Amino acid sequence: MNWADSVPNLLIGLREGLEAGLVVSILLAAVQKIPRADGGRGSTRPVWLGVLGAIMLAGSFAAVLTYSTNVLSSQGQEAIGGLLSVLAVGLVTWMIFWMRRTARTLSAHIREEVARAALIGAGALTITAFLSVGREGLETTLFLWTAAKASGQTVSPLVGAAIGIVAAVILCWGLYNRAVKLNIGVFFSRTAIALIVIAAGVLSYGLGDLQDAGWLPGQQWIAFDLSARIDPGSWWVSIITGLTELSPKMTVLQVVAWVAYLLVVLWAFLAASPAPKPVVKAAAPVPAPAPASVQAEAPVAASVGSATGGSATGGSATGGSATGGSAGGSRAGGSRANDGGRANDGGRANDGSRANDGGDGSGSGAPEPGRWELLVGRRPWTVAGALIVVPALAAGVAIAALPASAATASTVTVTATTCGKDFTSARTGTQTITVTNSSHKSGEISLVNAGGAIVAEIETLGPATSAPLSATLTAGTYTVKCFMGGAATALTSAPVTVTGSSSAPAGEATGVAVKPVTARDLTPPNDQYQAYAASVLATLAADVTTLQGDLKGAGAWKPAGLATARADWLAAQLQWERVGASYDSFGDLGLKVDGLPAGLAGGVRDPGFTGLHRLEYGLWNGQRASELAPVADQLATDIASVRKNLPSDDLAGDPTNLPIRAHEILEDALRDHLSGIDDQGAGAAFPMTYADLQVTRVVLGELHPLIAARDPQLITAIDAQEAALERALLATDPGLAGGSGGHWLTPAQAPVTDRQDVDSALGNLLESLSSVPDLLEVRPA
Numbered sequence: 001m002n003w004a005d006s007v008p009n010l011l012i013g014l015r016e017g018l019e020a021g022l023v024v025s026i027l028l029a030a031v032q033k034i035p036r037a038d039g040g041r042g043s044t045r046p047v048w049l050g051v052l053g054a055i056m057l058a059g060s061f062a063a064v065l066t067y068s069t070n071v072l073s074s075q076g077q078e079a080i081g082g083l084l085s086v087l088a089v090g091l092v093t094w095m096i097f098w099m100r101r102t103a104r105t106l107s108a109h110i111r112e113e114v115a116r117a118a119l120i121g122a123g124a125l126t127i128t129a130f131l132s133v134g135r136e137g138l139e140t141t142l143f144l145w146t147a148a149k150a151s152g153q154t155v156s157p158l159v160g161a162a163i164g165i166v167a168a169v170i171l172c173w174g175l176y177n178r179a180v181k182l183n184i185g186v187f188f189s190r191t192a193i194a195l196i197v198i199a200a201g202v203l204s205y206g207l208g209d210l211q212d213a214g215w216l217p218g219q220q221w222i223a224f225d226l227s228a229r230i231d232p233g234s235w236w237v238s239i240i241t242g243l244t245e246l247s248p249k250m251t252v253l254q255v256v257a258w259v260a261y262l263l264v265v266l267w268a269f270l271a272a273s274p275a276p277k278p279v280v281k282a283a284a285p286v287p288a289p290a291p292a293s294v295q296a297e298a299p300v301a302a303s304v305g306s307a308t309g310g311s312a313t314g315g316s317a318t319g320g321s322a323t324g325g326s327a328g329g330s331r332a333g334g335s336r337a338n339d340g341g342r343a344n345d346g347g348r349a350n351d352g353s354r355a356n357d358g359g360d361g362s363g364s365g366a367p368e369p370g371r372w373e374l375l376v377g378r379r380p381w382t383v384a385g386a387l388i389v390v391p392a393l394a395a396g397v398a399i400a401a402l403p404a405s406a407a408t409a410s411t412v413t414v415t416a417t418t419c420g421k422d423f424t425s426a427r428t429g430t431q432t433i434t435v436t437n438s439s440h441k442s443g444e445i446s447l448v449n450a451g452g453a454i455v456a457e458i459e460t461l462g463p464a465t466s467a468p469l470s471a472t473l474t475a476g477t478y479t480v481k482c483f484m485g486g487a488a489t490a491l492t493s494a495p496v497t498v499t500g501s502s503s504a505p506a507g508e509a510t511g512v513a514v515k516p517v518t519a520r521d522l523t524p525p526n527d528q529y530q531a532y533a534a535s536v537l538a539t540l541a542a543d544v545t546t547l548q549g550d551l552k553g554a555g556a557w558k559p560a561g562l563a564t565a566r567a568d569w570l571a572a573q574l575q576w577e578r579v580g581a582s583y584d585s586f587g588d589l590g591l592k593v594d595g596l597p598a599g600l601a602g603g604v605r606d607p608g609f610t611g612l613h614r615l616e617y618g619l620w621n622g623q624r625a626s627e628l629a630p631v632a633d634q635l636a637t638d639i640a641s642v643r644k645n646l647p648s649d650d651l652a653g654d655p656t657n658l659p660i661r662a663h664e665i666l667e668d669a670l671r672d673h674l675s676g677i678d679d680q681g682a683g684a685a686f687p688m689t690y691a692d693l694q695v696t697r698v699v700l701g702e703l704h705p706l707i708a709a710r711d712p713q714l715i716t717a718i719d720a721q722e723a724a725l726e727r728a729l730l731a732t733d734p735g736l737a738g739g740s741g742g743h744w745l746t747p748a749q750a751p752v753t754d755r756q757d758v759d760s761a762l763g764n765l766l767e768s769l770s771s772v773p774d775l776l777e778v779r780p781a
Contacts, residue, residue, distance in 0.1 A: 009157040011198070012092075012143050013164025015191055019099060020136035021172030024051060027129055028176070050129025053387030057130075058137030060395035065145050079213035085146040085206025089199045091139050093265060096192045100272065130387050146202055192269060200261040201244045204254040211251060220767050223255040412469070412480055412493070414461070415439050420480035420493030426473060428498055433469040435480075437461045443484035445469060450477040450495075453515040459774075473498050517706060517776045519655055525702035526655035529580075530646060532698055536579050537643045543572035544636045547615070551629045566619050570684060573612050577691035580661055580699065582668035589645065592638040596678055604680075611635055613680050620681025659776035662699045663769040665692050670762055676747065683746025686732040686758070693725055696769075703776065710775055718768050725761040732758070 027047045065084070144161050211219040226248040240246065246258070410431075412420040416439040423433075435445050435458060446457040447469055455478065456471035480493040550565040581590050593611045600606035604617050610631060618628040669692040672678040673685040700707070700718065708715050731754050733744045747755060 009144055009160035010164040011191060011194055012140060013161035014168050015164075015188070015195065016095075016136050016140040017165040017168025018171060018187075019095075020133050021168050022175075023132045023136070024129070025172055025176045027132065046126040047129040050126040050131075050387065051133050053126070053130045053391070054132075054134035054137045056388050057134050057391040058141045060391040061138055062141045062145060063395045064398050065141070079210065079215055081146070082206045082209030082213060082215065084142060085202050085209065088139075088143045088146040089203040089206065089261075092143055092195060092199050095139060096195060096269065097272070099188050100192070100269070126387065143202075146206065193266070196262065196265050196269065197244060200258045200265075201246050203261050204246065204250065204258040207257050208247075208251060208254050211253065216253065218251050218253045220763065220770060221252040223250050223252045225249040410434070411436060413438055414443065414445065414482050414484075414491075416441070416484075417491075419445075419482035419491035423480050423493045423496060426478060426496050426498045428473055428475060430472045431470065433471075434466055435461060435469050436466040437463055439463060439484060441485045441487075443482050446481045446483070447471055448479055448481055448516075451515065475499055515710060517659075517778055519778055521706060522655035522658055522776070522778065525706070526658045528702045529658060529661075529699060533579050534643065534646060536575055536695075537639065537646070540572060540575040540579070541636065541639050541643070543568065543575055544632065544639060547572055548629070548632045548636060551625045551632050557625055562619070566682070569612070569615055569619055570682065570687065573616070573682075573684065574687060574691040576612060577688050578695045580665050580692075580695040582661060582664040582692075585657075585661070585664075586642055589638060589642050593635065593642060596680075598677075611638065613678060616682050617680040656778045658699065659703060659773045662696065662703060662772045663766070665696045665699070666762060666769065667766055668692070670766065674747070674759065674762070683748065684744065685747050686729055686750070687744045689758070689762070690726075690729045693722065693729065697722060700772075703772070706776055707772065711771070714768060714771055714775070718765065721761065721765040721768055725758070725765050728754070728757040728761045 024047065028044050031044055031047055140161075144157060207216060210216040250258075410423075410425075411434045412423045414420065414435060414437045420435075433447070437443060440463045442460055442462050444457065444459060445461055445467075447455045449455055455473065456469050458467050458469055461467055475498055477495045477497045479495050482491040484491065547565065547568045550561065550568050553561060576594055581594060586593070591611075594613060595609065595611055596613055597604045597606060597609045597617075600608050603609070604614075609617075612635065614631050615628055615635070617623075618631070666689075669689040673688045673692075676685065679685065704715065732750045745754075
């Protein structure tokens with residue numbers, strides 16, 4: 001169990017439990033003041049029945065949430081989970097500000113409701129308790145459900161929430177019996193800050209779900225991705241993720257939403273001034289202690305009153321107590337209201353001659369009950385039974401009405417030594433299997449058919465977490481495979497044979513089983529790529545030799561010679577792009593050829609700034625030929641080293657990395673070229689992106705048979721999107737488009753519509769290319 005995931009839910013359980021507990025305490029204290037014919041106190045049984053009904057409502061809501069989302073497709077689960085996460089954040093935000101605004105008058109408001117219910121009967125008291133506590137229960141259930149989904153497990157969030165609720169019950173008992181003193185105002189204010197941070201994380205996670213479901217754009221607009229640099233299962237990452245609900249990989253929308261929510265809500269919360277304290281005149285000394293029946297409410301009133309800085313300590317007037325502020329004693333010359341107390345909101349005490357709103361009232365100030373209210377009040381056990389039984393029955397009917405063919409949920413457990421030992425049965429149709437990782441390692445979980453093809457998978461399942469594995473099964477034999485981090489071999493479950501109709505039920509899409517790719521499958525395409533790259537590097541070496549001659553020629557810096565040097569630089573730069581050196585894939589040698597001055601102490605003057613972009617800076621910023629000639633000489637040496645080390649390079653020499661290259665080349669173009677990061681004066685973003693498109697086509701051509709055998713529709717989509725990007729790029733070269741050579745526009749010169757066309761076409765293509773690495777991923781042996 002990950003204790004870091006328990007902390008946010010512990011806070012939710014503690015806050016909501018304490019809020020609900022204060023409500024119950026005030027209800028109990030107010031009910032005990034209701035006079036009875038025999039002279040005893042009012043019965044608290046109706047209150048407890050209402051509380052039980054509220055708990056039943058929250059439990060029924062949790063059951064419906066769990067079962068109704070399990071029957072949905074993976075995309076449907078993402079969509080509903082995202083919507084509920086956003087709703088939960090809205091409710092929690094409202095709760096924070098509601099408590100800040102109404103804490104002072106909470107006791108007076110509830111006493112007024114109890115006074116009204118007392119005229120009607122015990123059934124009305126039960127409904128009052130049900131409505132007062134039920135709201136807190138529904139809010140807690142929804143936020144706990146979304147928090148559990150965000151953390152990917154259920155045990156830690158539920159344990160944390162249970163601890164928080166138990167602690168809240170103990171605190172409320174202590175406050176009620178004067179055994180505990182707690183500044184509720186300070187508690188709610190300080191925990192609200194932490195709750196706002198947690199809610200921001202849940203909001204960003206919910207928006208990510210909506211992006212995964214296709215309801216929001218920007219799934220491919222990654223703000224940062226640290227998953228390759230940090231271990232998601234490490235203790236410090238688990239703590240950060242558990243406390244903030246942030247993940248190592250987030251989209252731009254998620255980051256913007258997280259920052260915006262924090263700034264706006266924190267500012268609003270900190271800037272909001274607390275409600276003004278009530279003006280209470282000095283009280284006369286209390287001549288005698290209050291009766292026990294009245295004192296029972298004092299601790300609760302004190303605890304709520306302190307929420308907004310009031311000085312109430314349960315002080316009595318001539319037998320009455322205030323309900324959240326300084327209690328006013330009897331005035332000189334006589335007492336006001338029945339008990340002589342004043343309510344915090346400016347009205348007379350609830351038991352006095354005036355209602356809580358400060359207006360004149362008769363008796364208790366409560367309106368006369370209607371016929372329906374009287375009927376409810378005279379049937380307390382009927383009301384209580386309905387509040388307890390109806391939510392459970394409604395939940396049962398809703399769950400039973402779910403289509404049986406939509407999904408069959410089961411649980412599969414992964415341990416350090418076993419994989420899916422409890423995977424013993426399945427059926428045709430859509431399945432949703434909850435996989436729980438009980439080991440201390442992260443792993444990749446796959447459901448494979450008898451031919452070894454992958455039907456469904458979970459890319460990464462962290463330790464002590466759970467995730468859904470959804471697939472549409474036809475008749476056949478299936479096995480769960482677990483590739484756990486650091487393990488020499490994969491763990492497998494016993495095979496399970498599925499019988500029945502091989503066709504999917506009406507309305508369901510049949511999942512495509514993907515045959516795993518091996519390193520042997522990728523070796524021939526990778527050999528083809530190395531031969532291609534070697535050929536392009538040879539051309540690049542010749543282009544650099546030409547550039548060396550330009551810089552050493554007598555007329556190098558005459559207008560004609562300068563134009564020639566710049567044109568030859570562009571030819572060399574485009575050849576380097578056609579090699580496919582994305583994301584510094586050629587290591588330190590690649591940085592020497594194509595590195596940038598960012599991060600160097602001396603910037604563009606730093607000796608470590610070498611290669612093609614160093615020449616670009618000099619050629620477009622008026623540096624002398626004598627300064628740039630040594631740079632060109634060093635570039636020629638570095639390119640020779642790249643050619644020599646090509647077969648042993650980590651990326652070029654490892655065939656399993658070729659599918660990654662198919663996506664990263666153009667992703668690199670978006671990151672560096674079109675953003676202007678690598679522009680040192682030439683403004684060559686469009687021709688460099690076009691060269692990247694050319695090498696991407698080469699790599700995809702080598703991988704074409706493997707992709708087409710697994711997803712032919714993907715190949716068709718990529719071909720069309722490549723053509724669209726090519727058209728958009730060529731539109732930025734009027735000379736080439738007119739068939740008379742080429743003169744690429746810089747991004748600053750190109751019309752806005754042309755730049756937008758390039759960005760749009762590239763974004764669409766990248767979204768399709770992102771599927772290639774997953775489709776051709778080599779699983780552990």
